[in-house]
Amino acid sequence: AQSVTQPDIHITVSEGASLELRCNYSYGATPYLFWYVQSPGQGLQLLLKYFSGDTLVQGIKGFEAEFKRSQSSFNLRKPSVHWSDAAEYFCAVGPRSGSARQLTFGSGTQLTVLP
């Protein structure tokens, strides 16, 4: 069965510092990979996605993520964090084949940004 692991439940960084959120997945084949962000009381917003090609993908709000097949990882990075980045971040995977396209999510990483 597919699964997504986000090993860090909570991360605290200072504003302006760099950020890396970890994501590992277990899947039968390389899935589609996503990062979503959720602000308190809000739905999910897609930050970026990986389908194929260049393993370093750029997203919105200055985020990027790198797919590493050998490590089954898709870590999210940002060089300089802003206070508005404080939110919960979810890594997700989705199937490449079959008609269903539902996503499997990790349990999330809560990001706190210190002034």
Next chain:
Amino acid sequence: DTGVSQDPRHKITKRGQNVTFRCDPISEHNRLYWYRQTLGQGPEFLTYFQNEAQLEKSRLLSDRFSAERPKGSFSTLEIQRTEQGDSAMYLCASSFYDSGYTEAFFGQGTRLTVV
């Protein structure tokens, strides 16, 4: 606003009561998904529709849960005889499906509290 909308945003109900949530997807989207998110967890897939057809249901969707999407437009999710364990955020997402992949857009969710 042409995004996914969910109603109500919050619902408090007594144990044993029935509740119904509504989701209005983005108008041209033929796929509609329901997810459940409990505190500290990522969203978990419940069910999805393509147009009016319900194509898959998760084993999380007990007999007390029923979802419909009449005419392939809005969808409702009903929970009968609510239990405290049903307390969660219920998220709806929509997408346009063809043979490839397109992004699913999420609504802001309905937060259910069963007391």
